[in-house]
Amino acid sequence: MVEYPEIDKYSALDSPMHRFDPRAKIVAFIVLIFAVVLVPNLKLALIALIGAILFLIVSKLPLRFALQHIKWVFLFVVPFIVIMPFTVPGTEIFSFFGLTMTYEGLEYGILVAVRALSAVILVLPMIATSKFNVTIKALGELKMPNMLVQMFMFTYRYIFVFVVEFQRTWRAMVARGFQLKTNLYALKMIGRALGTLFVRSYERGDRVYQALRARGYTAKPKTLVEFKMRASDYVWTAVIIGFAVSLLVVPFVEVL
Amino acid sequence: MREAITVRNLSYRYPDGSQALEDVNMEVYEGERIAVVGPNGAGKTTFMLHLNGTLRGSEGQIEIFGKNLEKMKREEIVKEVGMVFQDPDDQLFMPTIFDDIAFGPINLGLKEDEVRERVEKAISSLGLSGYEDKSPHHLSFGEKKKASLAAVMAMEPRILVLDEPTANLDPRSRAELIGILNELNEREGITMVIVTHDVNAIPELADRIYALNRTIIETGTPREIFFNGALLKQNKLDVPDVFKVFEVLRCFGVNCEKIPLSLDEAVSGLTKMIETEGGHIHLHIHEHTHDEIEKWRSKYEHH
Numbered sequence: 352m353v354e355y356p357e358i359d360k361y362s363a364l365d366s367p368m369h370r371f372d373p374r375a376k377i378v379a380f381i382v383l384i385f386a387v388v389l390v391p392n393l394k395l396a397l398i399a400l401i402g403a404i405l406f407l408i409v410s411k412l413p414l415r416f417a418l419q420h421i422k423w424v425f426l427f428v429v430p431f432i433v434i435m436p437f438t439v440p441g442t443e444i445f446s447f448f449g450l451t452m453t454y455e456g457l458e459y460g461i462l463v464a465v466r467a468l469s470a471v472i473l474v475l476p477m478i479a480t481s482k483f484n485v486t487i488k489a490l491g492e493l494k495m496p497n498m499l500v501q502m503f504m505f506t507y508r509y510i511f512v513f514v515v516e517f518q519r520t521w522r523a524m525v526a527r528g529f530q531l532k533t534n535l536y537a538l539k540m541i542g543r544a545l546g547t548l549f550v551r552s553y554e555r556g557d558r559v560y561q562a563l564r565a566r567g568y569t570a571k572p573k574t575l576v577e578f579k580m581r582a583s584d585y586v587w588t589a590v591i592i593g594f595a596v597s598l599l600v601v602p603f604v605e606v607l
Numbered sequence: 608m609r610e611a612i613t614v615r616n617l618s619y620r621y622p623d624g625s626q627a628l629e630d631v632n633m634e635v636y637e638g639e640r641i642a643v644v645g646p647n648g649a650g651k652t653t654f655m656l657h658l659n660g661t662l663r664g665s666e667g668q669i670e671i672f673g674k675n676l677e678k679m680k681r682e683e684i685v686k687e688v689g690m691v692f693q694d695p696d697d698q699l700f701m702p703t704i705f706d707d708i709a710f711g712p713i714n715l716g717l718k719e720d721e722v723r724e725r726v727e728k729a730i731s732s733l734g735l736s737g738y739e740d741k742s743p744h745h746l747s748f749g750e751k752k753k754a755s756l757a758a759v760m761a762m763e764p765r766i767l768v769l770d771e772p773t774a775n776l777d778p779r780s781r782a783e784l785i786g787i788l789n790e791l792n793e794r795e796g797i798t799m800v801i802v803t804h805d806v807n808a809i810p811e812l813a814d815r816i817y818a819l820n821r822t823i824i825e826t827g828t829p830r831e832i833f834f835n836g837a838l839l840k841q842n843k844l845d846v847p848d849v850f851k852v853f854e855v856l857r858c859f860g861v862n863c864e865k866i867p868l869s870l871d872e873a874v875s876g877l878t879k880m881i882e883t884e885g886g887h888i889h890l891h892i893h894e895h896t897h898d899e900i901e902k903w904r905s906k907y908e909h910h
């Protein structure tokens with residue numbers, strides 16, 4: 352059996368986040384994520400980060416799994432911490448070779464990083480606590496355009512087929528002595544393998560469409576869903592959105 | 608008997624201009640099991656795709672229970688003709704098995720409880736209970752194959768068209784699938800058209816064979832087709848292993864009047880033979896055995 356990099360690997364666990372109605376979960380966390388990326392200062396950003404970590408803990412997702420997913424996104428954030436301190440004008444901390452590190456820059460860099468980190472952490476209790484197909488259904492229920500829902504649905508279904516297909520091609524290459532090196536030849540071969548995968552996917556798309564038509568596909572597939580809001584769903588929605596609103600409102604209150 | 612499928616003078620040309628099908632004629636009666644055989648590239652899959660209007664021939668016409676396919680609405684066609692494709696990954700396009708099986712019934716415009724009923728029935732009749740919430744990529748090939756059959760059966764078609772249903776299955780899954788198909792045919796009277804290379808399955812799966820190689824070359828019962836040496840050779844077709852074994856036994860002097868095509872037939876044939884010959888059968892090498900074996904060999908050499 353192939354090991355798939357699945358986002359919903361731990362969707363079968365049991366936690367308040369797992370039991371949370373997927374529709375309410377998506378709406379509540381999206382509001383919170385927007386609030387988190389809009390927090391104006393570092394103090395609030397750190398509170399947001401603590402909040403995000405708490406939600407992650409409540410979701411009972413294993414730390415290793417969480418770090419695996421956070422790691423990659425964080426690679427994109429690191430440049431901000433490095434570049435910002437040297438590009439934002441303000442109070443000088445120190446300078447060398449004509450590069451000046453400023454206090455404001457450092458703060459801004461960290462602020463951006465903390466916001467991003469919090470947002471990424473929040474994606475996990477939102478997405479990884481339901482089976483992905485349930486999340487897609489919830490998006491459909493939330494009136495996301497049908498075309499997009501279908502794209503999600505088919506992408507989710509076929510990404511695994513393509514992974515297996517590429518693995519097969521790759522193994523066939525290795526079995527005939529191909530070695531991955533950083534030379535033009537290796538790059539060329541990988542390009543060709545990807546090209547083959549592309550052509551195969553195109554042909555498969557054709558066959559899938561035939562199969563869809565054979566079962567009466569009319570460009571607007573419907574699925575059966577059973578979502579029901581319970582009291583706890585309203586409570587969690589209130590807690591999350593309440594947290595989001597306070598993150599945004601608190602700075603104005605302080606000013607007053 | 609009522610004609611379920613009537614194909615008249617069907618021709619089809621690929622977009623690149625090469626002729627895929629030429630003047631194909633076929634009559635399939637209600638409740639009949641038909642095998643379509645032919646070498647690779649003979650146009651079998653292309654032909655199959657005409658039966659539910661996926662492809663439209665340049666000439667000729669197809670009737671489904673007397674109705675012209677051209678004039679039928681899409682929903683009407685898919686309700687009558689279910690199609691099981693060769694690669695279950697092409698056919699299982701929804702994220703879970705439940706959603707996939709429900710897909711067809713929903714498109715037929717059935718009510719929710721009716722859809723659920725159909726899904727449940729299809730799942731239990733194919734032994735897929737417990738798989739409802741699984742994703743196709745977590746299933747074995749055999750399970751996927753059964754799921755794609757369930758997805759089609761949930762639409763309750765009167766005609767079932769299958770492309771290589773037994774290909775790539777392990778022996779046990781293959782036997783299971785053959786059993787399921789025959790049960791569907793017996794219990795629900797479903798008409799079946801099976802495109803296949805699996806000659807060993809044909810005696811069990813088909814009442815009649817159409818040999819296709821761009822056009823219909825021959826039609827007949829499995830027995831008639833498998834005895835037609837010239838036809839087999841010209842079209843790179845093969846006969847069941849049991850059949851070959853008994854042909855060899857014949858060269859060794861076994862006097863069987865009716866060569867069996869399947870294991871079941873072999874058992875009853877052997878029993879009958881032993882009974883009539885006083886409790887045993889004789890194998891011996893006589894003066895023509897060697898020549899006959901040579902002749903037999905050359906019959907199956909496709910050079």
